[in-house]
Amino acid sequence: MKFLKTIRVEELKQILDEIPRITLEEETIDLDLAFGRVISKNVVSAIDVPHFRKSRMDGYAVVAEDTFTADENNIISLELIETIQAGDKPEKEIKKGQCSYVATGAAIPEGANGVVMVEFTEKHDKTIDISQAITPDTYIVKVGHDVAKGGTIVPKKSMITLPTIGILASCGIEQVKVYKKPSVSLISTGNELVPLDVESLEMGKIYDVNSHILKKAIENAGCEVNFFGIIKDDLESLKNAFNKALSSGDIIILSGGTSKGEGDLGPQILESHEGLEIFIHGVRIKPGKPLIFAKINSKNIFILPGYPTSALSCYYVFIENFLRRMSGLPPKEKDSKEFELAERIYSTVGRHQFKPIKIKEIDGVKKIAPIQTGSEAISTLFYADGYIEIDELESIIEKGETRTVYFF
């Protein structure tokens, strides 16, 4: 065991930031399923986009030189030889004295080197009058203007957004190579926990909340979740479940079992493994002091407090961006804004507190109000709009002081 101590919030964040990314395998998936995934290999286009010269406007494709002397007082008349709509293949080459109609997006016929907008023309039976001079290349989108054949269009490690889907589709790319999602093994422990399908609760029992909120939270961070069930608080059952979880997952998240009155099961289970490094056991925060972060060889292990509000707070503050980094996703920047306190808030000295708060409008001004329930109540987070940070050394924040609210 390397070290074992209660540390400050910033120290834990730094330790987590320095953990190297796990090595993820690749998989090939359909473009339509790729939103939010991370490209594992530079994508190169096999084609130019567009792969033909294209008109930017509705107009007439001409030999630009034919128009050089044209203006309102010197109309030039050209022979109309073809009408080319978007999607049509031009059949005829333009020679001096000739033109073809081209719609926006239509292919430019051979021989033409410019387009006169329809607004500066007049159509007769078989001829077109031109009243504007154009320079070569006017209103022509060149081959490869958007994407050049052979060039890297989307570099490795990019997250796929809507415009990424757009540019890949424009190159005719139907499938993409992406990183597999990190696999997270999730365990809920506690003799008091029962699954939702149990109809009536006995005295002392409560429904398991953490597996439901953590499962979705972990998926939202780009990971795949395997749930190993609700495990009893006894060393044998927990060891068995933990060993299975360890062999199948890159990351193991266990909620509960950190701070039991009669013995700390989490650390006992970890201790039996070779290659164990416990980086943190306890962080000076509230809610959620009994957080453990450890590694067994390349596997990352988090043991979270059992109370759902504590577990989810720890998840938001420490684990969410750790998982996003492992998945290859950009960190989530917390939306934040400053507000005044509507009333005094108390905190425990020696604990860096993430206090869930509400925003309350008082005489038309939005202010920070505390929530009366604590980490024992899941409704605390339900009614919270966000949280404020309270430093280890503060015991009171006075009414009227200004704090940054981080929104959920």
Next chain:
Amino acid sequence: MKFLKTIRVEELKQILDEIPRITLEEETIDLDLAFGRVISKNVVSAIDVPHFRKSRMDGYAVVAEDTFTADENNIISLELIETIQAGDKPEKEIKKGQCSYVATGAAIPEGANGVVMVEFTEKHDKTIDISQAITPDTYIVKVGHDVAKGGTIVPKKSMITLPTIGILASCGIEQVKVYKKPSVSLISTGNELVPLDVESLEMGKIYDVNSHILKKAIENAGCEVNFFGIIKDDLESLKNAFNKALSSGDIIILSGGTSKGEGDLGPQILESHEGLEIFIHGVRIKPGKPLIFAKINSKNIFILPGYPTSALSCYYVFIENFLRRMSGLPPKEKDSKEFELAERIYSTVGRHQFKPIKIKEIDGVKKIAPIQTGSEAISTLFYADGYIEIDELESIIEKGETRTVYFF
């Protein structure tokens, strides 16, 4: 046809805001699939949470009156009659002079009305020494403290977040009633468009991009998408596809077909329907002028420009929050920040422009830089960080001026 005109951006936004929400049916789904969905019926808890009195601390459940005289100089000794861990059912009632060990979260035995923290006790063989006085209710979480039986816990029209999943799970609720997703029929039109599975492109043809980006964008706004394929630009084919789309969807989105050189197919298709109201035909914006919004009875119809950059810009500015409102989701607030222009940007007078821009760091300062390609290139959006709005009456914004960037 009611009216048909080119309008200003703000007018269109207002028209869209005033369209009544479509009536959505309900469906019952598993809690684990409910994240991001919208509750269709007030959820009432059938149980109190907790449904038993619970200890907030590791300690001893006592009759508070027994401790009233206790302090460091006056140790009180109580008989230990039971050890109650979280999840255990207490077997014995506490009488005066007795106590039971209770772990955090464990049920409080009958007869007890307070908990003395373990820190203020000393354990002997069968007795516990107490060195602190407590008042009644100390460290006891009352029945229904978190959720009261019979009360509405999650009101109708709430979007399901992680804390909502938590509070529902804590009440043992496995399934929830939610609104069905609005159904959007999507059509891509254009003779030039081919699907991604076509291996090699003929002259004049391009891959269909809009169906891929719009499909995912619409799903992200909480809707279900039925794609009706890539339809040729002829009145008969388009009429057939449109009629199918109209009968199966609440909202119909058609991209392309708004501004063809040789005739505007979109309006022609709409015109053959009874109950048609065209609210907008053309908005004074760039990119994406040829936008149509119409209704046929209760169905909402958008016809978007064919260029992917124009289609997606129109979607972001007008349609995204319209669809979110129809789904029951809160509007997406665009992340925005002010920056200085790194160089002069030109615009077309008479068009309200949403100009995709990049953020470029120049001498350590982040500034707004234009993107050289236009709406004909999908790479424009791919390289953009966001957009700025340029008013109808502006033709130039000078280097050094400050603008709000709306991030994608």
